Amino acid sequence: MAGKNILVMHGGGPTAVINASLYGIVAEGKAHSEIAHVYGAHGGPSGLMNGTLIDLSSMDDSELVRLRDAPGSAIGTGRDALAGHYPAMVELLVKNKIDIVMPTGGNGTMNTCALLQEAINEAGVDIQVIGVPKTMDNDIAEIDHAPGYGSAARYAAQSVGEVCCDVHSMPIHIVVVEVMGRAAGWVAAATALAETCGQGGPDLIYMPERAFDQDAFLADCQRIIDTKGGGVVVASEGLHYADGTPIVEPVMEVERATYYGDVSSHLSNLIIKHLGYKARSEKPGLLGRASTALRSESDVREAEEVGRAAVRAALAGETGKMVGIQRIPGDVYGIETNLIDVERVRMIERLLPDTFINEAGNGVTPEFKTWAAPLVGELPRFVSFL
Amino acid sequence: MAGKNILVMHGGGPTAVINASLYGIVAEGKAHSEIAHVYGAHGGPSGLMNGTLIDLSSMDDSELVRLRDAPGSAIGTGRDALAGHYPAMVELLVKNKIDIVMPTGGNGTMNTCALLQEAINEAGVDIQVIGVPKTMDNDIAEIDHAPGYGSAARYAAQSVGEVCCDVHSMPIHIVVVEVMGRAAGWVAAATALAETCGQGGPDLIYMPERAFDQDAFLADCQRIIDTKGGGVVVASEGLHYADGTPIVEPVMEVERATYYGDVSSHLSNLIIKHLGYKARSEKPGLLGRASTALRSESDVREAEEVGRAAVRAALAGETGKMVGIQRIPGDVYGIETNLIDVERVRMIERLLPDTFINEAGNGVTPEFKTWAAPLVGELPRFVSFL
Numbered sequence: 001m002a003g004k005n006i007l008v009m010h011g012g013g014p015t016a017v018i019n020a021s022l023y024g025i026v027a028e029g030k031a032h033s034e035i036a037h038v039y040g041a042h043g044g045p046s047g048l049m050n051g052t053l054i055d056l057s058s059m060d061d062s063e064l065v066r067l068r069d070a071p072g073s074a075i076g077t078g079r080d081a082l083a084g085h086y087p088a089m090v091e092l093l094v095k096n097k098i099d100i101v102m103p104t105g106g107n108g109t110m111n112t113c114a115l116l117q118e119a120i121n122e123a124g125v126d127i128q129v130i131g132v133p134k135t136m137d138n139d140i141a142e143i144d145h146a147p148g149y150g151s152a153a154r155y156a157a158q159s160v161g162e163v164c165c166d167v168h169s170m171p172i173h174i175v176v177v178e179v180m181g182r183a184a185g186w187v188a189a190a191t192a193l194a195e196t197c198g199q200g201g202p203d204l205i206y207m208p209e210r211a212f213d214q215d216a217f218l219a220d221c222q223r224i225i226d227t228k229g230g231g232v233v234v235a236s237e238g239l240h241y242a243d244g245t246p247i248v249e250p251v252m253e254v255e256r257a258t259y260y261g262d263v264s265s266h267l268s269n270l271i272i273k274h275l276g277y278k279a280r281s282e283k284p285g286l287l288g289r290a291s292t293a294l295r296s297e298s299d300v301r302e303a304e305e306v307g308r309a310a311v312r313a314a315l316a317g318e319t320g321k322m323v324g325i326q327r328i329p330g331d332v333y334g335i336e337t338n339l340i341d342v343e344r345v346r347m348i349e350r351l352l353p354d355t356f357i358n359e360a361g362n363g364v365t366p367e368f369k370t371w372a373a374p375l376v377g378e379l380p381r382f383v384s385f386l
Numbered sequence: 387m388a389g390k391n392i393l394v395m396h397g398g399g400p401t402a403v404i405n406a407s408l409y410g411i412v413a414e415g416k417a418h419s420e421i422a423h424v425y426g427a428h429g430g431p432s433g434l435m436n437g438t439l440i441d442l443s444s445m446d447d448s449e450l451v452r453l454r455d456a457p458g459s460a461i462g463t464g465r466d467a468l469a470g471h472y473p474a475m476v477e478l479l480v481k482n483k484i485d486i487v488m489p490t491g492g493n494g495t496m497n498t499c500a501l502l503q504e505a506i507n508e509a510g511v512d513i514q515v516i517g518v519p520k521t522m523d524n525d526i527a528e529i530d531h532a533p534g535y536g537s538a539a540r541y542a543a544q545s546v547g548e549v550c551c552d553v554h555s556m557p558i559h560i561v562v563v564e565v566m567g568r569a570a571g572w573v574a575a576a577t578a579l580a581e582t583c584g585q586g587g588p589d590l591i592y593m594p595e596r597a598f599d600q601d602a603f604l605a606d607c608q609r610i611i612d613t614k615g616g617g618v619v620v621a622s623e624g625l626h627y628a629d630g631t632p633i634v635e636p637v638m639e640v641e642r643a644t645y646y647g648d649v650s651s652h653l654s655n656l657i658i659k660h661l662g663y664k665a666r667s668e669k670p671g672l673l674g675r676a677s678t679a680l681r682s683e684s685d686v687r688e689a690e691e692v693g694r695a696a697v698r699a700a701l702a703g704e705t706g707k708m709v710g711i712q713r714i715p716g717d718v719y720g721i722e723t724n725l726i727d728v729e730r731v732r733m734i735e736r737l738l739p740d741t742f743i744n745e746a747g748n749g750v751t752p753e754f755k756t757w758a759a760p761l762v763g764e765l766p767r768f769v770s771f772l
Contacts, residue, residue, distance in 0.1 A: 010555075013552075013556070019769075040771065042771065063769060070551065070769045071548040072548070072550075072551030072555040074768075074769055074771055075771050077555050163676050166675065168458065169396075169399075169400045169462050170399070170429070170465060175671075177673075199458075251658060251659070252655070259658050259664075259665075262669075265647065269637050269645075273637070273638050278645075280671060280672065281648065281669065282671035283667065283669045283670075284669075284673055285561075285667070286549050286553070286561060286668055287668060289552065290545075290549050291545070293680055380678065382458075382678075384460045385426065385442075385461050386428075386461075386462050
C-alpha cells in the first residue's frame with residue numbers, strides 16, 4: 001500500500017500555537033510509515049478548491065521545529081462560506097488522493113467537519129475527517145480548554161501585569177486595556193492572574209457574560225481614583241448593554257459587515273468626560289494572538305499533542321471526531337486527549353460559567369484563578385518599592 | 387569621611403530599562419567605598435519634597451538583579467511642576483545629606499538638572515547633579531540614542547513582524563498599528579526592521595516628521611489592497627496635518643489638558659469609510675514601554691552602563707552633566723559613554739533626520755535600518771509558506 005495522505009485546512013483567525021498543532025501533525029505523520037504525505041491547504045478550504053496544496057512532510061527536521069514557533073498560520077487560513085460546496089470539496093479530496101482531512105479551527109470549523117463528513121458519506125468514499133481544535137477565545141464546547149487560549153491568556157496577563165507596574169509608577173490615570181474574545185470573557189478573566197506579578201493586578205475586569213452598566217462602571221472607576229489615584233481596567237471587546245446592543249457605536253456598515261468603534265477608547269472617553277480624570281486606552285488586539293515571546297509553555301506542548309493525537313486517531317480509523325483536551329483530576333495539573341463527536345461541538349459557544357465571575361460582575365472568583373493558573377504558567381514577579 | 391549619598395529621581399513616563407539604569411547606579415555605588423547610600427525618591431521629585439526616600443543600597447544582590455528586569459519605575463516617577471520649588475529642593479537635599487542627585491528622564495528632566503544646578507550654585511552648597519538619560523521616544527539631543535529606545539523599538543518591530551504573519555495568513559483587512567513617540571517617529575520607523583521576520587514587514591509607515599496627507603494615505607492603502615489583498619500600516623501617535631493640527635479630534639478638554647482620539651482607529655475608520663474595505667486598529671500603547679519579554683539586549687546593557695557611568699562621573703567630581711551614549715565609528719557596533727553639559731540638551735527635541743525618511747514620506751531609508759538594527763538586535767525569522 002502506498003500510504004495515506006493527510007490534508008490540513010486552517011479556518012478562522014490564527015492563534016499563537018496553530019502552527020504548533022500543524023507541527024504535531026507533520027511530525028507524527030513523518031513518524032508513521034502508514035502516512036505518505038501531510039499537505040497543507042494554502043489559505044484554508046480555498047486552497048483545496050483551487051488546488052494549492054503544500055507538501056509539509058518534505059520539510060527537513062530543523063525547518064519543522066521552526067514551524068512550531070511561527071506566529072500566524074504558516075499555510076494560511078480561510079473564512080470562506082462553504083455552504084453548497086461540500087460535494088465539490090469531496091470530489092477534490094478524491095482527485096488529490098487525500099485519505100484524511102483535518103480542519104483546524106473553532107466551533108464554525110467543527111460545523112465544517114460535520115458537513116464534510118455528511119458529504120463524504122453521501123458520496124460513499126473512504127475519507128476520514130478529524131477536527132483539530134483551535135481558538136484563542138476558548139469558546140469551544142466539551143473540552144477543558146482550547147489550544148491557543150493559554151497563550152492568549154498569558155499574553156494578556158503578563159502584559160497587564162507590566163502595565164500595572166507602569167501605571168503605579170505614576171498613578172495619574174486610569175488605563176483601559178481591551179482584550180479580544182468576542183462573546184466570551186475567558187481572555188479578559190485571565191488578566192486577574194497579573195496580581196502574581198506583584199502590583200495587585202487589574203483593578204477591574206469587565207467580561208461580556210455580564211451586561212455592561214455604565215453607572216456601575218463609572219462608580220467603580222471613581223472608587224479606584226479615590227483610593228489609589230489611578231489604576232488598570234480590563235475590558236473585553238464584546239461588551240454590550242442588557243438589551244444586547246454593543247457599547248460602542250457602529251462606525252460603518254459595509255455590505256453585510258458592521259464595524260464598531262473600540263471598546264477601550266469608548267470607556268476611557270467615558271472616564272474623561274464623566275469623571276474629568278485622565279484616562280488612556282490600550283488595545284493590543286492582534287498582537288495578543290501573534291506574540292511568540294509570551295506563549296504559554298503548556299499551550300505549545302498541548303497544541304502539538306492535539307496534532308499528534310489527530311494523526312493517531314486517523315490511523316486508528318476514527319472519523320467525524322474532534323480531538324479534545326480533558327484535565328486529569330487531582331492537585332497536579334495534567335491533561336489527556338480524547339475524541340469527541342463533532343456533532344456535540346459544532347456551533348456551540350462556551351461562555352464563562354457563573355462560578356468564575358464575581359458577584360459585582362467586575363472581576364473573577366478564586367475558583368477561576370485556580371482553574372486558569374496552570375494554563376497561563378508562572379508569571380514573572382517584579383521588584384517594586386511602590 | 388562618612389561617604390557620599392546619592393539620590394535618584396525619576397521623571398516622566400517609565401521605559402522598559404529605567405530600572406536597569408537604576409540597577410547600574412546602585413550596583414556601581416555599592417562597588418565604591420566612597421559611596422555610603424544610594425536613595426531613590428519615591429514618586430519622583432515629590433518624594434524628595436515629602437521626605438519619602440528609599441534606601442536602595444541595602445538591597446541584597448539577588449533582589450538587585452531582579453530590579454534590573456522590572457518594568458515601570460520601581461521607585462515611582464513624577465511629572466510635577468517644579469518651577470519655584472528649586473530652592474526648597476536644595477534645602478531638602480542638604481537636610482537629607484544628599485551629595486549627588488541624579489535626575490533620570492528626557493529633555494524636560496535635563497532642564498530640571500540645569501535649574502537645580504543653578505539653585506545649588508545660588509545656595510552655595512556642594513551638591514553634584516548628574517543627569518541620566520531615559521526615553522522610549524529617543525528624542526534627546528546630543529546622543530546617538532537614548533536608553534529605553536532600543537527596547538521600545540524592538541517591541542514595536544517584533545510585534546509588527548508577528549502581526550504581519552497574522553495578517554498575511556488571511557489578507558482580508560488592513561491593520562493599522564499605532565505606536566508611541568509623540569512628535570518623534572523613531573519608534574514607528576523601527577518597525578521597518580520587521581521585514582527581517584520574513585513577511586515583508588509593514589507596508590506603510592507614517593511618521594510625525596511628515597505632514598499627514600489623507601488623500602495620499604488612502605491612495606497608499608488602496609494600492610496595498612489591490613496588490614496584496616491586505617496589509618499592515620504603522621502610524622505614530624503624533625500624526626498631524628500640514629498646519630500642525632492633530633489628525634484626531636479632541637475628545638475633551640479637562641483643565642489645561644486636551645485629550646485626543648486614537649490615531650489608529652481614526653485611520654482604520656478612514657479606510658472603512660472611504661475605501662469600503664475591512665480595517666482593524668491596534669494600539670499596544672503602554673504595553674510597548676512596559677514589556678519585559680521584548681527588551682533589547684543592548685538597551686538593557688547600555689542602560690545599566692549609563693547608570694554606572696553616572697556614578698563614576700560623580701566620583702570624578704563632575705556636575706551639571708548628562709551621561710551620553712556615542713557610537714564608536716566602524717562596522718562593528720559599539721558604544722561609549724561621555725559627559726554632556728545639560729545646557730546643550732535641555733528642552734531640545736531631536737526628530738528623525740530627513741536622511742532616515744523615504745521620499746514618499748511613508749517609510750524609511752536603508753540608512754535608517756542600518757542605524758537602527760544593532761539597537762533592536764536580531765529578530766526571529768518565522769517560517770511561512772505564504
